[in-house]
Amino acid sequence: MVLREWARDAHATVQAVRAAVRHVADDPSSLGDDEWLALLGASGAELDELCALADDARRTITGDELTFVVNRNLDTSVVGSGRPDVPDVSDLVVEAWELGATEICLQGPLSVDAPTDGYLRLVDTIHAAAPQMHLHAFRPPEVRDAATRMGVSVTEFLRRAHAAGLGSVPGTAAQILDDDVRAHLAGGAAPPVAEWVSTIEAAHQVGMFSTATMLYGHVETPQHQLDHLRALCEMQRRTRGFSELILMPLLPENAPPHLREVATTPVSRRETRAVHAVARLLTLGTFDHIQVAWTKHDADTTEALLGGGADDIGGLLIDGDLMPDAGQEAGRVLGVDAIADLGARLGRNPRQRTTGYADPPAQRLTPIPQVRR
Template sequence: MVLREWARDAHAAVEAAREALRHVADDPASLTDDEWVALLGASGAELDELCALADAARRAVTPADTLTFVVNRNLDTAVVAGGRTDVPTVTELVDEAWRLGATEICLQGPLPADAPADGYLRLIEEIHAAAPTMHLHGFRPPEVRDAAARMGVSVADFLRSAHSAGLGSVPGTAAQILDDDVRAHLSGGDVLGVADWVSTIETAHHVGLFSTATMLYGHVETPRHQVAHLRILAEIQSRTGGLTELILMPLLPENVPPHRRGEAARTVSQRETRAVHAVARLLLHGSIDHLQVAWTKHDPQTTGVLLDGGVDDLGGLLIDGDLMPEAGQEAGRVLQVDELVDIADRAGRTPRQRTTGYSDPPADRILAIPQVRR
């Protein structure tokens, strides 16, 4: 009896996915949440068709034969501003990144509790002084709100000051899943609420900054939570137009908070990863043009598969030279140029360097890239 019920449920799921596929091929905007949930469960032939539709949507809005990337360096705020004697100065790190060809510094993480009240602003000014034309992509919504609270000003006032000092854009990280219950469950209650996360991102857009968007999947959330998260991002984009890209990141078992290990830790399957990326591309079609693969979170084979399922961007190279401080969860992760070429070649794409805002870099900042071998 149980086996018959399982087979009946499995057959119903396949039929629901097939019906949703027919609708998404005609008009993605018309799909209901139930239909998107059905597509998130697609497998086999239905998953292959879903990914093909997502890749067709990619080709409709981005150059079909290119794979974009940015030359950047990640810095962890707590490390570079923590007063440690074993860490190079911010100026030294930025100067080296500039000499190595970076066009972006990505800065995330909170300042130490004993840092000066205007410490975030000083850090922006220091980076901007070291490389005035380097794009600074910095401070997640929790850090933005921390900075404003330390200075005793509004979030909008801090962001205006930060923008004037040299901040160019804000990472849309710390989004996790935009559901208060899921966020509290995953983080033990000590997490920025959804309304505050959304408000901070939209305020950044209103003062002239743009931002990325993210989704952390593969823990305690359900497919319906994933759909709701993507809907919220679409609503933000409709109000501000300030989201440049979406990065979908699986929660790796080693990154699960200690109080949730065994409960939230699970291995995310390639099937789920393919479906999440394809659904994101289609649900946000006409809203957010760029879908980035979080290459630090996947094995090379999965990264390659995702490039056939709606992904157009590889993100940052995370370059480091002789000076390599800790950089949070991505410490030591560097994508070499030869690896970049290999990934693009296997996907039938040509690497194309971009800026943080998806424009072409100045001619003197373009990295020398070997020709792909195909």
């Protein structure tokens, strides 16, 4: 694979970036690949100007709100294990509901020895415990695993799961929508792009929505990033089924062993700001919401991204008392005080939303502290 920064430097001359910034300010829809690639390499004053343009676009689309959802992450393999040391999933869901959550997010696959219909049983159990709770679960690999275990098509599993109470699916595992990059990330064979696309579109077709994601900061080039964003836009135009776009850097501690020499340091703040700003401007007309993956960034970078094109900060990831170590992002809880302070610094009004960006019922609203501006 081409080294990423070398590939970017070829496009990132100051003159090219300045010209691209002027052009994107006039008409983002008319930019060609070379100009978008130049913007991905922006730095210094040009990067600041690019981010300001992206934030203007954000303001036009979503106004001056800072949205968030109250949710709880659970590890699918843990809560579906039936182990005596793990609280019943119903109790975990009820506790989350009592703490104010409107969403349960399941992450990861079931174990190989789980029941054939284990995924569907989890949906039934969670929906029965809290019928008004939105269930956001099962990435494309888990959807396909569930369909294979049950001996049905992907579409049929999704239809049954949706009828049982599954509300939406995470669009993670997209990585970069390029078969060569995906194979390199996997250290060899990897599920092809076509599988991810067809699974997500099947979810949209049976009446569910999903998130859209991009994993950057590994072996991909700026051209791969650009092609990935364009592919997501094409899918959105076909199905209108994506609720938001989430851009996630590969953290060194999460890099597979064969990539440890590549992903030795976190992705630069410069690149992260440029990627988010370009994503906002390139997806105008297709994506309304750009979410900051706040668990992947330090607080200053999160704030910079929300001031550079992103409008949403995602979930609070509440824990509770029963099993606070459940989920891949255990211990990463965002409090409403922090949301209020962040909104004050950004000049934005915090607003609680549902998974689908609607207003929660009044009785489900989490009190937000009043702050001085």
